[in-house]
Amino acid sequence: MTFPKRLPDDRPFVRATALAPVLRHFEGREAELAEILAAEGLAAGALRDPYEEIPLAAYLRLFEAAARAAHDPVLGARLGRAITPADLGPTGLLLAQSATLRLGITRFLGALAALQSATEMTFTEQPDETGWLGISYQIRGAAKASGAQDAEFSLSSLCQLLRQCFDRGWSPAEVHFAHAHSRRPDLLERLFGAPVRFEQSANRVLFGEEGLDTPRRTEDAGLIAVIERHVSDLVRAQDPEMSVSDRVQLVVSRNLGRAPVDLGAIAAALGMAPRSLQRHLAQEGTSLRALVQAERRQIAEAQLARPGTRLKAVAATLGYSDETVFWRAWRSWTGEAPSRSRD
Incomplete structure (x- = not known):
């Protein structure tokens, strides 16, 4: 199925389901979480509906505030290691139902607009001069400078989902971030299981071709069709084309x-x-x-x-x-x- 590629960038959002790892992290500390949410004009009740649209800028600031409150400079990457396909709704479930790593990546990126707008995730399927493939993550428009926590959470989540859904031993060859280095780059390298480089031109995960087309499961074509239809319904309308x-x-x-x-x-x-x-x-x-x-x-x-x-x-x-x-x-x-x- 072909999904509408993007939602309009004038009201960029992320669905509340993406905050599931943050909510779990603050279990037992609801007052602290409520204070963080209140600073962005959000109420905890609004997050109970996983399909609720949270303003993307507020989500990005919330993630940075959560890291400060937790006194954890790599909170985003750490929470990414706790992600599950269900946390990302139909977008994550579509990945989990795919037979191969290549199919899973392609479907996941195609369905991302149902989860988060004003976002580009691109799969480079041809090896570069180092022999690696890559998936890059970028936020468009005013929220482009998204902050370290979102970038690290997004790439960490992606790596964790690929491990869960396809190969527990999978790891990237290298991870790049556009932001300056973390106060604890050693922790980031441990969490990603790969060298981490900062101040790069884009956020990206680099990896080899091994196992990309190895079948991991038999696909349920009917279930995938239902999930894809649901994703298409969530996207709702195709946005005006970006300028060239x-x-x-x-x-x-x-x-x-x-x-x-x-x-x-x-x-x-x-x-x-x-x-x-x-x-x-x-x-x-x-x-x-x-x-x-x-x-x-x-x-x-x-x-x-x-x-x-x-x-x-x-x-x-x-x-x-x-x-x-x-x-x-x-x-x-x-x-x-x-x-x-x-x-």
């Missing part, structure tokens, strides 16, 4: 440092002819070069603002061959050397 420039920006941030961001690669990722992509961008008053430079500059500015960041690491994140190329690019953007931006 917004779609390009998402692909660029996903690919930087991992895959090409040239015209041919971006056009192929969007299913467009290169000339058609150029024409659409021109009509929107921009170009691929301008969008790539803007994304690189935004990431570079954020990284250079953090003490101790090495130019070599910034260059690698941005997909440059070495720090000299980055140095020249920064000079062309700002008129000064990168080192002066730290003064």
